[in-house]
Amino acid sequence: MSDIRGRDFLKLADFETGEIDDILNLAFEMKREQRQWSLKGKTIIMLFFNSSLRTRTSFEIGATQLGAQPVVLNVGQDAWNLEWEEGTVMNANSPEHIKDAAKVLSRYGDALAVRSFPRMQNYAQDRVDPILSSFSKYASAPLINLESAVEHPCQGLADLMTLREVFNHNTKGKKVVLSWAPHVKALPLAVPHSFLLAAAMGGCDITVAHPPQFELEESVRTQAELVANLNGGKVRVTHDQQEAFKGAEVVYAKSWLSLPFYGKPEEEMAYRATLPSWTIDEDKMALTSRARFMHCLPIRRNLVATDGVLDHDDCVIYQQAENRLHAQKALMVKMLGES
Ligand code: CP
Numbered sequence: 451m452s453d454i455r456g457r458d459f460l461k462l463a464d465f466e467t468g469e470i471d472d473i474l475n476l477a478f479e480m481k482r483e484q485r486q487w488s489l490k491g492k493t494i495i496m497l498f499f500n501s502s503l504r505t506r507t508s509f510e511i512g513a514t515q516l517g518a519q520p521v522v523l524n525v526g527q528d529a530w531n532l533e534w535e536e537g538t539v540m541n542a543n544s545p546e547h548i549k550d551a552a553k554v555l556s557r558y559g560d561a562l563a564v565r566s567f568p569r570m571q572n573y574a575q576d577r578v579d580p581i582l583s584s585f586s587k588y589a590s591a592p593l594i595n596l597e598s599a600v601e602h603p604c605q606g607l608a609d610l611m612t613l614r615e616v617f618n619h620n621t622k623g624k625k626v627v628l629s630w631a632p633h634v635k636a637l638p639l640a641v642p643h644s645f646l647l648a649a650a651m652g653g654c655d656i657t658v659a660h661p662p663q664f665e666l667e668e669s670v671r672t673q674a675e676l677v678a679n680l681n682g683g684k685v686r687v688t689h690d691q692q693e694a695f696k697g698a699e700v701v702y703a704k705s706w707l708s709l710p711f712y713g714k715p716e717e718e719m720a721y722r723a724t725l726p727s728w729t730i731d732e733d734k735m736a737l738t739s740r741a742r743f744m745h746c747l748p749i750r751r752n753l754v755a756t757d758g759v760l761d762h763d764d765c766v767i768y769q770q771a772e773n774r775l776h777a778q779k780a781l782m783v784k785m786l787g788e789s
Contacts, residue, residue, distance in 0.1 A: 454784050458586055458593040460579075461601045462647040463673055467681060470651055474611050477773070477780035487783050490517035494782065495559035496596065499525045499566040499581060504747060505596050505604065508774040509563065516779055518786075521559065534584040548581065552588035560786050561592050568599035568638050571713040577667070592785055597640050600667070605746050606644030607777040609702070612770045613652050616700060616742050621652035622682045625739070627698040629691055630660035631754040632728050633705035636715045641746045642704050643670045646685070649702075650674040653681030659694035660687070661725050663708045691728055695737040702744040703730050703755050730755040735764070742766045 452469040462470065479485060494513045498506060506522060513520035523529040532551055533544035540547065555562055564585050568576035576599040586593050595603055613621050626649050628642060642658075643666060649656050656678060658666065665671075665687070675685045688694050695701065711718035729752070735741060743755065743765040751757055759765060 455786070456592055457785070458595075459603060459781060459785065460582060460586065460593065460595045460598075462603045462606045462644055462651070463601070463670070467651045467677065470607065470610065470648075473607060473780045473784050474614065474777065476783060477607070477611055477776040478614075480779050481773075481776040487779070487787065488517050489513070489782060489786055492516075492518040492560040492786050493521060493558065494518055494561050494563060495521045495523065495555050496563040497523050497525055497529065497565070498596070499564070500597075502565060502596070504771055504774055505565060508771075509596070509778055512775050512779040513782060516782060518560075518782065532581075534580050548584040549588045552585045553590070556589045556591040559591055561594060561782070562589050563594035563596050564598075565596035566598055570636065570638070570707070570715070573709060573712045594781070594785075597638075599638055600640060600643060600670075601647075602640040602644045602746070604774065604778055604781070605641055606648040607781065608770060608773040609645050609744065609746070610648035610652055611773045611777050612744065612766060613649065613654065613700065615769065615773075616766060621649075621654055624652075624654050624700065625698050626654040626656050626700045626702065627694045627738075627741070628656065628658045628702045628704065629694065629730060630664050630728055631703045631705045631730060632722065632725075633750060633754065636707035636711070636718050637705050639667060639670075639706050639709075642666055642706050645702055645704070645746075646670065646674045647677060650678035650683060650685065651681060653678065653683035654700075655683055656685045657694045657698070658685065658687045659691045660689065660706075661728065662689055663710050663721065664706065665709065666706070667709070692734060692737060695734050695741070698738040698741045700744060701730065701735065701738060701741045703749075704745065705754060729753060730759055732756065732758040732762075735759055735762075740764060744770055747771055
C-alpha cells in the first residue's frame with residue numbers, strides 16, 4: 451500500500467501505476483459505500499483562475515461528504531488577482547503575489563487546489579505551468595492540480611476508474627481510441643495528455659487519432675508509450691479517424707489545440723476549416739466494436755459528437771462525470787487521512 455500523504459498531486463506522470471491503482475481501489479470502495487471515511491476537521495482551499503462546473507462541485511461536495519470544510523475562491527472575484535512573476539515590480543493589476551498568498555493559505559488549509567488554464571500565447575512559458583508551479587514552490591500544504599496547461603490529473607483518475615468499470619477491471623489490451631474532435635476554440639492539451647497517461651496505466655491498446663499538426667506533446671506521448679509498455683499496452687498515432695475506429699472498444703473524444711499554431715488561433719482556425727469533418731457521429735461509431743463513448747465534459751453537442759452518439763446507451767459521460775466525485779474523495783483521503 452503506497453503512502454502519498456504530504457505529496458502534491460500535479461501530474462499523473464509523477465505517480466507510479468501502483469499508487470494510482472491504490473487511489474482507485476479506495477474510490478471503488480467509496481462508490482460501493484462499504485466503509486465510512488472521515489476527514490473531519492480538515493480544510494481544503496480551492497482557487498479557481500478559470501470557470502468550472504464539475505471540478506468545483508465534485509470537490510466541494512466530496513470534501514463535505516467526508517466531513518472536511520471546502521473553501522472556494524474565484525481569483526479576481528472573491529480573492530485578489532495574484533501575481534506569479536518572480537522579482538517583478540507589482541505596479542500593475544495584481545495586488546498580491548502567489549508567494550504570500552500560498553504561504554498564508556497554507557497556514558489555514560490542510561490542502562490547496564488550483565485551476566489555472568494556460569494563457570495560450572507561448573507554449574514554452576505555459577508548459578511550466580507558472581501559477582501552479584509558484585503555488586507548489588511556496589505552499590507548505592500539499593497541492594492538487596484542478597487542471598493546468600499540461601495535465602488534468604483528477605480527470606485522468608476518473609477516466610481510468612471509468613475504463614476499469616467499462617472493462618470489468620480488465621483494461622489490459624483493450625482497444626481505446628483517443629480521437630481529436632472539432633471545436634470553436636483552440637483548447638488546452640491537459641485532458642488528452644492525462645487520458646493518454648491514464649489509459650497507458652491501464653495497459654490499454656491505445657490509438658490516438660488526430661489530423662496532421664495536432665500531435666500531443668512529444669514528452670507526454672513518449673512517457674505514455676513507456677508506461678503502456680510496462681503495463682502490457684501500446685500507443686500508436688494515426689491521421690485516419692475511420693481506420694482508428696474499426697474494432698475500437700472505447701472512443702474518447704476531445705478537441706485540443708495545434709502546437710505548431712500555438713498563440714495563432716486565427717491561423718489555426720483557418721487551417722481547421724480545410725479539414726474533413728472529425729465530428730463523431732453514429733456512422734463512425736458503427737465502425738467500432740460497440741464502443742463506449744467518453745468525454746470529460748463540457749461538450750458542444752453536434753460539433754464534437756452528435757446527439758445520437760451522446761444520447762445512446764453506449765455513452766458513459768455521466769458515469770465518467772460521477773466518478774470525478776469518488777476518485778477525488780479517495781485522493782483527498784489518501785493525501786490527508788490517517789494512515
Ligand atoms: N471536466 C471538467 O473538468 O469539467 P469542468 O471544467 O466543468 O470542471
